[in-house]
Amino acid sequence: xxxxxxxxxxxxxxxxxxxxxxxxxxxxxxxxxxxxxxxxxxxxxxxxxxxxxxxxxxxxxxxxxxxxxxxxxxxxxxxxxxxxxxxxxxxxxxxxxxxxxxxxxxxxxxxxxxxxxxxxxxxxxxxxxxxxxxxxxxxxxxxxxxxxxxxxxxxxxxxxxxxxxxxxxxxxxxxxxxxxxxxxxxxxxxxxxxxxxxxxxxxxxxxxxxxxxxxxxxxxxxxxxxxxxxxxxxxxxxxxxxxxxxxxxxxxxxxxxxxxxxxxxxxxxxxxxxxxxxxxxxxxxxxxxxxxxxxxxxxxxxxxxxxxxxxxxxxxxxxxxxx
Amino acid sequence: xxxxxxxxxxxxxxxxxxxxxxxxxxxxxxxxxxxxxxxxxxxxxxxxxxxxxxxxxxxxxxxxxxxxxxxxxxxxxxxxxxxxxxxxxxxxxxxxxxxxxxxxxxxxxxxxxxxxxxxxxxxxxxxxxxxxxxxxxxxxxxxxxxxxxxxxxxxxxxxxxxxxxxxxxxxxxxxxxxxxxxxxxxxxxxxxxxxxxxxxxxxxxxxxxxxxxxxxxxxxxxxxxxxxxxxxxxxxxxxxxxxxxxxxxxxxxxxxxxxxxxxxxxxxxxxxxxxxxxxxxxxxxxxxxxxxxxxxxxxxxxxxxxxxxxxxxxxxxxxxxxxxxxxxxxx
Numbered sequence: 001x002x003x004x005x006x007x008x009x010x011x012x013x014x015x016x017x018x019x020x021x022x023x024x025x026x027x028x029x030x031x032x033x034x035x036x037x038x039x040x041x042x043x044x045x046x047x048x049x050x051x052x053x054x055x056x057x058x059x060x061x062x063x064x065x066x067x068x069x070x071x072x073x074x075x076x077x078x079x080x081x082x083x084x085x086x087x088x089x090x091x092x093x094x095x096x097x098x099x100x101x102x103x104x105x106x107x108x109x110x111x112x113x114x115x116x117x118x119x120x121x122x123x124x125x126x127x128x129x130x131x132x133x134x135x136x137x138x139x140x141x142x143x144x145x146x147x148x149x150x151x152x153x154x155x156x157x158x159x160x161x162x163x164x165x166x167x168x169x170x171x172x173x174x175x176x177x178x179x180x181x182x183x184x185x186x187x188x189x190x191x192x193x194x195x196x197x198x199x200x201x202x203x204x205x206x207x208x209x210x211x212x213x214x215x216x217x218x219x220x221x222x223x224x225x226x227x228x229x230x231x232x233x234x235x236x237x238x239x240x241x242x243x244x245x246x247x248x249x250x251x252x253x254x255x256x257x258x259x260x261x262x263x264x265x266x267x268x269x270x271x272x273x274x275x276x277x278x279x280x281x282x283x284x285x286x287x288x289x290x291x292x293x294x295x296x297x298x299x300x301x302x303x304x305x306x307x308x309x310x311x312x313x314x315x316x317x318x319x320x321x322x323x
Numbered sequence: 324x325x326x327x328x329x330x331x332x333x334x335x336x337x338x339x340x341x342x343x344x345x346x347x348x349x350x351x352x353x354x355x356x357x358x359x360x361x362x363x364x365x366x367x368x369x370x371x372x373x374x375x376x377x378x379x380x381x382x383x384x385x386x387x388x389x390x391x392x393x394x395x396x397x398x399x400x401x402x403x404x405x406x407x408x409x410x411x412x413x414x415x416x417x418x419x420x421x422x423x424x425x426x427x428x429x430x431x432x433x434x435x436x437x438x439x440x441x442x443x444x445x446x447x448x449x450x451x452x453x454x455x456x457x458x459x460x461x462x463x464x465x466x467x468x469x470x471x472x473x474x475x476x477x478x479x480x481x482x483x484x485x486x487x488x489x490x491x492x493x494x495x496x497x498x499x500x501x502x503x504x505x506x507x508x509x510x511x512x513x514x515x516x517x518x519x520x521x522x523x524x525x526x527x528x529x530x531x532x533x534x535x536x537x538x539x540x541x542x543x544x545x546x547x548x549x550x551x552x553x554x555x556x557x558x559x560x561x562x563x564x565x566x567x568x569x570x571x572x573x574x575x576x577x578x579x580x581x582x583x584x585x586x587x588x589x590x591x592x593x594x595x596x597x598x599x600x601x602x603x604x605x606x607x608x609x610x611x612x613x614x615x616x617x618x619x620x621x622x623x624x625x626x627x628x629x630x631x632x633x634x635x636x637x638x639x640x641x642x643x644x645x646x647x648x649x650x651x652x653x654x
Contacts, residue, residue, distance in 0.1 A: 006417050018430065169635040305433050
């Protein structure tokens with residue numbers, strides 16, 4: 001009994017959580033005409049009129065009603081106009097509803113805006129960032145976790161305190177700095193400042209610390225150098241945390257908006273989020289195209305999420321406990 | 324026998340350290356310097372001392388954006404906290420479909436703010452939006468949503484038949500504060516900002532829920548078994564056991580949500596700007612304001628830097644407060 005109440009409430013709230021996504025999907029396959037007519041419900045259903053004569057259905061557009069008659073344009077099944085201003089009896093006109101999916105919206109959004117280019121840019125930037133973050137992160141975390149050296153804790157806490165600084169704070173001076181370096185509107189501006197992630201260092205350090213000392217002793221006796229130990233011993237034992245760090249890095253990079261908005265300008269290196277944002281200003285009245293573009297831009301992450309949901313949720317949850 | 328100084332460890336930190344120093348530490352130091360100048364896109368300009376900071380004090384736009392940010396925080400944080408705690412409790416009580424529901428609530432967290440802001444903007448569109456579609460279906464008048472600058476308290480009281488602007492008018496002449504100021508203070512966030520509040524809560528709910536869920540799963544079952552024997556009902560158990568033992572998580576969620584909400588930008592930019600920042604500037608929050616000053620007309624990077632540092636001071640004090648109080652809330 002109590003369980004069923006839980007399920008009912010969870011279902012209703014879950015529905016409210018996904019409604020925007022469902023509506024996005026259904027609107028993305030509607031024709032703009034239907035949306036403008038006020039047909040904004042969930043089902044991509046279209047209303048249209050048919051003129052029936054001699055057992056054949058003709059698609060029509062009604063022009064003007066004249067008493068019991070109506071002037072219409074007649075179309076054949078390929079929607080070529082075959083008669084104009086035909087006067088017929090109103091009773092021969094039937095209104096119908098039809099389930100219609102306009103996948104061409106996706107194609108149209110792609111021809112209006114070079115989303116393919118933006119998509120490739122975003123992939124390139126995100127993968128570069130993840131790659132860089134894992135390398136710098138693994139090296140630094142290895143030193144912080146395993147090695148003893150002067151100033152280790154000081155440097156580590158300096159890093160951590162840098163992590164607390166929110167992006168809006170260093171956005172303006174970073175712009176000044178990158179402008180000075182001549183990096184504005186380049187890939188470097190999107191990649192290089194992000195290839196060290198303090199959270200990743202923190203995450204990997206926690207993991208590396210759990211590896212027993214005996215294993216390091218054994219590696220040393222076998223004549224393994226530091227780098228070799230990292231590569232052959234530490235990293236293979238840390239696969240799941242590395243995956244977590246990679247997922248975090250990828251999601252963060254894919255979704256980042258304010259930074260690329262400020263640091264880039266030309267369409268050639270524009271990323272998806274910024275491109276989408278410009279598109280939403282240009283095509284603000286073209287609801288269904290906007291929805292198609294939005295759907296397309298969140299699809300990669302939703303797919304990633306579906307395949308790795310356990311891991312993703314667990315990593316977000318652990319970010320809270322260590323907070 | 325003493326070893327030679329070992330440079331090895333430093334070499335391992337070096338790549339990360341270079342990036343952190345150049346792209347975090349230096350910009351943070353730079354932002355102080357920039358804020359004392361008259362820096363625009365063309366260069367540093369002249370040293371003007373604290374002028375940018377004193378300008379802020381007299382800038383009505385700054386205070387309005389602070390008030391908007393404050394409205395955002397005081398609505399988003401408590402509502403998100405209560406809803407996520409409720410969701411987490413329901414989720415914790417079920418076995419079947421648990422991970423399914425968890426994933427459903429979590430999807431907004433991983434999707435991009437840009438895409439979902441566009442979706443929500445169209446949902447709140449007056450003519451072709453879902454919000455007015457539902458509203459008219461159940462017999463209400465359509466609303467202005469993102470175009471509506473009136474405060475939600477005004478809208479609510481006016482719908483009950485009270486002449487809210489009239490009351491404010493007579494009050495303002497009575498106590499000598501301008502009508503506009505008084506209206507902003509007591510009218511509540513504008514309906515447009517309220518839409519932003521809804522989106523912000525919706526986006527962060529999944530994250531807070533799984534943080535709470537992790538916290539709930541750490542509470543030992545024996546407490547509940549003991550309470551069961553004592554005859555305490557579910558509600559009583561929640562307030563007597565769960566609420567107390569979950570308080571460190573509540574504290575974390577509270578602080579994190581507050582800090583993140585102070586930095587809201589994308590949804591404001593996409594749903595109500597640019598260039599205006601909502602109807603009559605009623606959704607202009609602090610980060611949008613500094614973005615607008617720095618990269619909008621005039622490119623006043625110095626003024627924007629000064630605003631950013633004020634934001635930094637607020638967030639830093641919240642973080643320090645968190646560290647200080649954290650020890651007290653752990654049972």
